[in-house]
Amino acid sequence: MTTDELLENTIEAVRSAGSELLDRFGPVVRYETFDQLMTALAANDDAALAILRPRLTELRPDARWVEEELDGGALPPGEWWVVDPAEGNINHLRGIPEWAVTATLVRDNQPVLTVVHVPLTADTYTAVAGAGAFWNGQPLHVSQTSSLALSVVATSQARPDEAEAVTRRVGGSITAMLHDALVVRTSVPATLHLVNVAAGRIDAFWQYAGARADLLPGALLVTEAGGRISDAEGNDWTPASESFLAAAPGVQAEAVSTLSKALVA
Structure with a gap:
């Protein structure tokens, strides 16, 4: 598929996962122990990944998958999906609105395509290497501040x-x-x-x-x-x-x- 088609399909997948998390968002999720917190965080991740993983894998069957979202460091050569199914997951659990869903295609340690969706505001940020960055389809530009x-x-x-x-x-x-x-x-x-x-x-x-x-x-x-x-x-x-x-x-x-x-x- 073309890069435009890949981007559009990635947007659809990320927005669908965001809708699932939006349905789960609301009252503060209570937890009394660290294990309970980890269980609640994992429930959000699993709900979003159940949508993201099959769809993104279908888009790029040869791209490998980063299993642990908290991992850092360089990746082995080739294509990888780097996904955060609930970026700001702790905020989601606490009823704080700053959370999102992200999916980034990385090639030889360089991000080449990314989608960030913020479900509560319906904002979608996208970028393709060499083709600009966009917010809901409108071009993005960094500030002109010089001090x-x-x-x-x-x-x-x-x-x-x-x-x-x-x-x-x-x-x-x-x-x-x-x-x-x-x-x-x-x-x-x-x-x-x-x-x-x-x-x-x-x-x-x-x-x-x-x-x-x-x-x-x-x-x-x-x-x-x-x-x-x-x-x-x-x-x-x-x-x-x-x-x-x-x-x-x-x-x-x-x-x-x-x-x-x-x-x-």
Whole structure:
């Protein structure tokens, strides 16, 4: 099938999974133990995956499937579906509206097609490598802000069981950004910050560590919207990198400088 057909079919699959999660969204899901929390999270994942996996596998039968959405690091060569069936799953359980469904086709560690759907607002973000980024069919462009002091920036918690060295680095970076940026937002999930960077609503997003499913959709959207992707020190980013930065071109260098200062503080 053509790239356009692949994109349209991926959109349909992601929206269908989103509809399933929307039907499950409502009152706060109560849990008393970690095992109960894991069971509730898995129930959402399984409901969405029951729709996504067969449809996406049919679209690209030779593409392999990333089994664990929290995994990071480089993938083996070839095509892979990197899917987050409930991005911001904990928000869904708590009745918080910031959650989404994502599907990204990755080829030799480069995202080539992505779909991010936000069921509560019916917003769909799409990108194909070399063909631009779109929000409900309208082109996306990163912001024209040229000063970090005038910027809204954001970061996210990669996972709740992060190593102490990483959490201290996160804390130091937030403190540094509070000094240098206009507004600092901290929340999960990463993908919804990244669609805001692609749409020009916020000016930069950074994160330490992180899963492929958190970062690859937004990396493609931001790049195709004219933004810059690097690690926090300004080096080329890959799924094996230890940090991630997505920024409008006018603030990227300042953001790197601020995060680099936090690293040595």
